[in-house]
Amino acid sequence: MTVGFNFLEAPELPAPQVSDAQAEEILATHYGLRARATSLGSQQDKNFVVTVDGEIVGVLKIANPAFNATEIEAQDLAAEKIAEAEPLLRMAVPLPNIAGQKCTALTGLVDGTAYVRLLRFLPGGTLLDSGYLSPTVVAGLGEVAGRVSRALEGFRHPGLDRVLQWDLRYGTAVVAELISYVTDPLHRARVDATATEAWSRIAPLVDELPRQAVHLDLTDANVVVARRADSSPEPDGVIDFGDLTDSWAVSELAITASSVLGHPGSEPISILPAVRAFHAIRPLTTAEVDALWPLLVLRTVVLIVSGAQQASLDPDNPYLTAQSGGEWRMFEQATSVPIDVMTEVIRADLGLAARPDPVAGSLIDVDPTSVVTLDLATTSDVYDSAFENDGSLEAGVEDGLARAAAQDGARLVVTQYGQPRLSRTPKLSQESPNVVATGISIWPSAPTRLAAPWDGEVIADDDLTLRGVDFELTLSGVHAVASGRVNAGDPLADAPADAWVEVGVRPVGAPAAPLLTRSELAPGWLALTRDPRPLLGLPAVAVPDAGDLLSRRDASFAPVQEFYYRKPPQIERGKRHYLMSTAGRTYLDMVNNVTVLGHAHPRIADTAARQLRKLNTNSRFNYAAVVEFSERLAGMLPDPLDTVFLVNSGSEASDLAIRLATAATGRRDVVAVREAYHGWTYGTDAVSTSTADNPNALATRPDWVHTVESPNSFRGKYRGNEAVKYAGEAVQQISQLVADGRPPAAFICESVYGNAGGMALPDGYLQQVYAAVRAAGGLAISDEVQVGYGRLGEWFWGFMQQNAVPDIVAVAKSMGNGYPLGAVITSRAVADGFRTQGYFFSSTGGSPLSCAIGMTVLDVLRDERLQENAARVGAHLKARLQALQHKHPIIGTVHGIGLYLGVEMVRDAETLEPAPEETSAICDRMLELGVVIQPTGDHVNILKTKPPLCIDLEAADFYVDTLDRVLTEGW
Numbered sequence: 029m030t031v032g033f034n035f036l037e038a039p040e041l042p043a044p045q046v047s048d049a050q051a052e053e054i055l056a057t058h059y060g061l062r063a064r065a066t067s068l069g070s071q072q073d074k075n076f077v078v079t080v081d082g083e084i085v086g087v088l089k090i091a092n093p094a095f096n097a098t099e100i101e102a103q104d105l106a107a108e109k110i111a112e113a114e115p116l117l118r119m120a121v122p123l124p125n126i127a128g129q130k131c132t133a134l135t136g137l138v139d140g141t142a143y144v145r146l147l148r149f150l151p152g153g154t155l156l157d158s159g160y161l162s163p164t165v166v167a168g169l170g171e172v173a174g175r176v177s178r179a180l181e182g183f184r185h186p187g188l189d190r191v192l193q194w195d196l197r198y199g200t201a202v203v204a205e206l207i208s209y210v211t212d213p214l215h216r217a218r219v220d221a222t223a224t225e226a227w228s229r230i231a232p233l234v235d236e237l238p239r240q241a242v243h244l245d246l247t248d249a250n251v252v253v254a255r256r257a258d259s260s261p262e263p264d265g266v267i268d269f270g271d272l273t274d275s276w277a278v279s280e281l282a283i284t285a286s287s288v289l290g291h292p293g294s295e296p297i298s299i300l301p302a303v304r305a306f307h308a309i310r311p312l313t314t315a316e317v318d319a320l321w322p323l324l325v326l327r328t329v330v331l332i333v334s335g336a337q338q339a340s341l342d343p344d345n346p347y348l349t350a351q352s353g354g355e356w357r358m359f360e361q362a363t364s365v366p367i368d369v370m371t372e373v374i375r376a377d378l379g380l381a382a383r384p385d386p387v388a389g390s391l392i393d394v395d396p397t398s399v400v401t402l403d404l405a406t407t408s409d410v411y412d413s414a415f416e417n418d419g420s421l422e423a424g425v426e427d428g429l430a431r432a433a434a435q436d437g438a439r440l441v442v443t444q445y446g447q448p449r450l451s452r453t454p455k456l457s458q459e460s461p462n463v464v465a466t467g468i469s470i471w472p473s474a475p476t477r478l479a480a481p482w483d484g485e486v487i488a489d490d491d492l493t494l495r496g497v498d499f500e501l502t503l504s505g506v507h508a509v510a511s512g513r514v515n516a517g518d519p520l521a522d523a524p525a526d527a528w529v530e531v532g533v534r535p536v537g538a539p540a541a542p543l544l545t546r547s548e549l550a551p552g553w554l555a556l557t558r559d560p561r562p563l564l565g566l567p568a569v570a571v572p573d574a575g576d577l578l579s580r581r582d583a584s585f586a587p588v589q590e591f592y593y594r595k596p597p598q599i600e601r602g603k604r605h606y607l608m609s610t611a612g613r614t615y616l617d618m619v620n621n622v623t624v625l626g627h628a629h630p631r632i633a634d635t636a637a638r639q640l641r642k643l644n645t646n647s648r649f650n651y652a653a654v655v656e657f658s659e660r661l662a663g664m665l666p667d668p669l670d671t672v673f674l675v676n677s678g679s680e681a682s683d684l685a686i687r688l689a690t691a692a693t694g695r696r697d698v699v700a701v702r703e704a705y706h707g708w709t710y711g712t713d714a715v716s717t718s719t720a721d722n723p724n725a726l727a728t729r730p731d732w733v734h735t736v737e738s739p740n741s742f743r744g745k746y747r748g749n750e751a752v753k754y755a756g757e758a759v760q761q762i763s764q765l766v767a768d769g770r771p772p773a774a775f776i777c778e779s780v781y782g783n784a785g786g787m788a789l790p791d792g793y794l795q796q797v798y799a800a801v802r803a804a805g806g807l808a809i810s811d812e813v814q815v816g817y818g819r820l821g822e823w824f825w826g827f828m829q830q831n832a833v834p835d836i837v838a839v840a841k842s843m844g845n846g847y848p849l850g851a852v853i854t855s856r857a858v859a860d861g862f863r864t865q866g867y868f869f870s871s872t873g874g875s876p877l878s879c880a881i882g883m884t885v886l887d888v889l890r891d892e893r894l895q896e897n898a899a900r901v902g903a904h905l906k907a908r909l910q911a912l913q914h915k916h917p918i919i920g921t922v923h924g925i926g927l928y929l930g931v932e933m934v935r936d937a938e939t940l941e942p943a944p945e946e947t948s949a950i951c952d953r954m955l956e957l958g959v960v961i962q963p964t965g966d967h968v969n970i971l972k973t974k975p976p977l978c979i980d981l982e983a984a985d986f987y988v989d990t991l992d993r994v995l996t997e998g999w
């Protein structure tokens with residue numbers, strides 16, 4: 029006999045009807061408040077926001093009269109207990125009325141006694157309208173649930189003794205009671221079958237599930253958030269204890285996690301951070317882990333049937349109609365993956381996966397030495413020449429490889445179980461693709477008879493299934509030669525020659541696996557299938573595990589050499605403007621400015637291989653390549669820049685440029701632009717003041733470095749038309765240096781402002797400053813390391829955009845398409861001036877290999893018209909990004925030209941307050957959706973958009989569409 033409310037006896041629970049005016053009267057009479065009450069949406073109770081002089085002071089809650097005083101007392105005590113035990117959590121505890129009571133009992137307001145409380149208001153809002161929930165926010169939800177669960181363990185009260193429709197112990201009874209409210213018969217049947225299936229997983233576990241007091245509604249609607257600096261939510265508070273009861277502890281987490289699935293962009297695996305966070309605070313038992321996903325599924329069914337019932341009781345309640353779309357989304361997501369698969373995914377994620385034994389039996393009697401195993405992983409060499417011109421893998425690449433192996437004498441070609449196959453990866457996709465094999469494919473080179481590996485029943489339709497006692501074998505692409513019962517060794521099927529046969533093995537009762545699954549679900553499907561290779565007499569292949577590559581990296585590779593992303597994919601291959609991970613995902617590469625021609629360009633690979641087979645030595649020897657390459661470089665620059673030095677990097681090139689200037693002028697002072705980066709060497713670091721690269725940059729300059737204002741026309745000292753004033757100021761500073769007796773050797777500057785995301789310098793800037801430094805006897809250095817070499821589309825060199833000619837040009841990055849290559853090009857007179865500092869030699873700068881690669885890069889740039897492509901695709905990209913700016917106010921502006929663009933993110937269009945945290949979160953979400961992009965700039969708030977120059981319109985659109993999606997759904 030339950031003491032409190034019993035839903036199963038009183039399933040209709042419309043919210044009490046109380047007006048705002050009545051609520052205001054209660055506040056005045058019982059709380060001494062002259063306040064405004066504004067009705068809030070709620071399913072069972074009646075709630076009002078209470079404001080005094082425009083400030084929210086609390087929430088007035090009139091409990092549904094179906095709940096009694098004992099139940100309400102339990103709720104108030106529970107809130108107080110959690111507040112005490114978990115000081116990090118904010119709690120909606122009750123505030124006393126004028127009689128000092130937490131609860132005001134009123135008669136005459138509703139039928140029976142109305143229990144009224146004024147609850148503490150927790151500012152910050154909930155996650156209900158938050159759009160996409162990032163893994164960090166989802167983890168935050170799980171953490172709140174874990175803390176509440178931990179705090180409520182051991183809390184006992186008679187008011188917990190109730191039967192609530194949200195208590196999943198009664199899930200099937202609730203569904204039975206309410207399912208008739210779901211009017212669409214197809215929906216009703218689906219919902220019913222789902223509840224039955226979920227319960228079939230829960231029922232065997234119920235005796236093992238620990239019970240305790242649970243809040244039971246810690247969802248996106250009842251967890252309150254604090255706002256971080258970037259206004260992103262941080263779950264830290266709890267409201268609404270109306271569903272407090274005694275139930276399975278794990279229900280708390282199941283209900284919290286279910287609410288994640290209502291948000292755009294979420295899918296079953298999105299709940300994992302919440303599960304991990306909960307488990308870290310309140311460890312789950314094995315039975316709880318196994319019950320979690322079925323309970324979550326059941327929860328989504330309960331929400332649907334309850335929503336249908338409430339809508340029919342209270343058809344005008346807009347709160348209910350607004351909710352039902354989200355509830356269906358939750359249900360669709362919860363049922364998008366078989367229950368057992370998600371349970372295995374959760375187990376694996378918590379490190380609790382079982383290691384199944386391999387299968388035994390013989391399907392084909394074949395000499396293992398005549399079997400060839402195909403490696404279709406991202407790292408495999410089989411793909412080296414298998415790409416089409418557009419960067420996609422040739423259709424039928426797997427067939428071609430099998431045919432070739434068979435021609436070489438293989439009796440059987442076999443693929444690998446559990447291997448992510450790059451051969452199945454689409455070029456561009458916001459979804460992670462189905463690439464991980466849950467079985468194997470075999471390709472016999474001659475017709476082959478297959479035998480039953482165990483006793484069992486043959487079921488033949490499109491596929492052939494042999495169901496034994498423990499395992500089920502599925503073959504597709506064969507002709508059955510048996511039916512009914514067979515014994516191990518009996519003929520089973522014939523496989524044709526030169527075609528794939530798919531072989532799958534799973535324990536009897538496991539769901540039928542798709543041939544390929546996503547890497548995120550692979551731990552689930554692989555736990556519910558077996559490697560069929562032992563049936564061919566071959567050893568099972570272990571799915572390779574690189575271990576924790578990042579901690580190994582940090583142990584051996586200086587961690588100050590940071591990596592992109594907190595959880596970066598392991599990238600082991602590239603093609604054109606695509607990067608491929610070992611999980612078989614292809615990403616659009618929007619950051620690799622160095623690989624101008626695109627990744628793994630075959631002409632570069634050929635050049636390197638041919639040259640390495642012939643000669644690689646240094647420029648003290650006499651060979652043609654160094655001459656030809658120097659001639660070509662010099663030929664690409666205006667007079668008098670006719671003399672070339674060859675080095676290995678941008679840092680070396682800029683460093684050498686500075687040394688040439690100091691040698692030629694006999695001076696030591698250098699003028700540089702603030703917020704720029706020129707390299708890591710001692711000299712280039714001295715002239716670099718980008719705080720993104722070195723936070724102490726400005727304060728630690730040596731005395732020979734003099735900086736001028738960064739000519740930022742968007743957010744700098746002078747903006748828009750005023751930006752022309754930067755040049756005048758720089759000229760004045762140079763004159764002052766002369767006046768101080770420290771005339772500069774050089775002025776060094778990027779010809780397009782790279783650190784600001786590719787911003788053009790103000791008109792006339794370089795002409796004026798170059799003139800001033802020359803008038804003072806110094807030299808003008810143009811750092812073209814990032815912006816030169818065709819990226820700007822309209823101009824090959826950045827200084828051309830300014831109609832200025834420098835005295836020294838430093839270039840690198842693009843020159844070698846990723847092979848280390850740099851150059852300094854200057855006049856003969858300046859080059860000769862270096863004699864005063866000795867001679868110049870670089871062991872590998874200008875080597876035959878460097879020069880051969882450098883010339884091939886120039887050939888490909890020309891032959892593939894990549895500068896033209898930069899202009900064409902860049903213009904399209906910029907126009908589309910600018911259009912996006914009108915839609916999303918966070919985009920402050922779009923800098924740049926050609927394929928050097930910067931999307932600058934701001935919190936406020938007026939103040940231009942930078943949005944660095946938002947930019948970082950946007951980059952993380954872009955990665956999830958298949959785009960590699962990173963922030964830049966001193967405020968780290970600019971999406972530095974600088975892909976390989978071979979990028980096409982399709983990929984440019986993919987980038988913009990993905991950014992649009994992220995900015996629309998949230999990050």
Ligand SMILES: Cc1ncc(COP(=O)(O)O)c(C=O)c1O
Nearest residue numbers: 677678679705706707813814840
């Ligand atoms: C403008 C500029 N100059 C010089 C360098 C240094 O080039 P590297 O990294 O090849 O040494 C960089 C590198 O980012 C750069 O952006």
